Amino acid sequence: DTEVTQTPKHLVMGMTNKKSLKCEQHMGHRAMYWYKQKAKKPPELMFVYSYEKLSINESVPSRFSPECPNSSLLNLHLHALQPEDSALYLCASSQLPSEIREETQYFGPGTRLLVL
Amino acid sequence: AQKITQTQPGMFVQEKEAVTLDCTYDTSDQSYGLFWYKQPSSGEMIFLIYQGSYDEQNATEGRYSLNFQKARKSANLVISASQLGDSAMYFCAMRENPLGSARQLTFGSGTQLTVLP
Numbered sequence: 001d002t003e004v005t006q007t008p009k010h011l012v013m014g015m016t017n018k019k020s021l022k023c024e025q026h027m028g029h030r031a032m033y034w035y036k037q038k039a040k041k042p043p044e045l046m047f048v049y050s051y052e053k054l055s056i057n058e059s060v061p062s063r064f065s066p067e068c069p070n071s072s073l074l075n076l077h078l079h080a081l082q083p084e085d086s087a088l089y090l091c092a093s094s095q096l097p098s099e100i101r102e103e104t105q106y107f108g109p110g111t112r113l114l115v116l
Numbered sequence: 117a118q119k120i121t122q123t124q125p126g127m128f129v130q131e132k133e134a135v136t137l138d139c140t141y142d143t144s145d146q147s148y149g150l151f152w153y154k155q156p157s158s159g160e161m162i163f164l165i166y167q168g169s170y171d172e173q174n175a176t177e178g179r180y181s182l183n184f185q186k187a188r189k190s191a192n193l194v195i196s197a198s199q200l201g202d203s204a205m206y207f208c209a210m211r212e213n214p215l216g217s218a219r220q221l222t223f224g225s226g227t228q229l230t231v232l233p
Binding site: 048089103104106109 | 132149151153159160161162164166205207211219220221223224225226227
């Protein structure tokens with residue numbers, strides 16, 4: 001089973017709203033990732049969690065706040081977003097290098113976010 | 117400098133024919149991995165195939181094969197017997213940083229493949 005689930009599929013929010021994106025995997029992966037993807041562009045890495053600890057933050061504005069409550073769950077809390085933050089937000093998970101040779105990242109279906 | 121280059125923004129192929137999507141990469145690491153992902157219009161990134169830098173044989177997964185030419189730093193994806201459902205954006209990606217606790221992927225700009233009936 002290589003399934004990563006994401007909720008919600010679609011989200012429309014105003015610039016003063018607070019919302020959260022949720023990602024879940026049950027593959028026993030210990031690395032989880034958030035990506036942002038604009039239309040017709042490749043995904044851009046935002047955050048990486050390893051063993052539930054934030055290991056990479058790609059200079060993402062503080063209006064995006066990640067959280068990893070346990071090894072299966074990854075949240076992205078959104079607050080005071082701008083219209084330019086409208087994008088597809090993808091979650092992914094993978095094994096860590098010390099566990100197996102191939103650390104393929106498996107992606108969820110994404111959340112399409114529109115900020116008005 | 118771009119680390120992953122996909123020079124074909126768009127490609128067309130007739131149904132049932134084979135198609136090659138180009139990918140070249142740049143790295144000074146000895147250990148790295150190369151991946152291909154498919155992204156239909158629905159948005160999900162679907163893993164297709166993986167090639168490790170030390171793998172001596174080209175990777176194959178069903179109708180997908182990876183033409184790995186290490187000296188040329190190319191990792192082209194070959195799709196045999198194209199189907200209408202293969203119409204999608206295809207991304208080539210590379211994993212570097214063997215010392216990292218979680219390795220980052222660098223993506224190419226993608227190739228939009230359209231399969232014609």
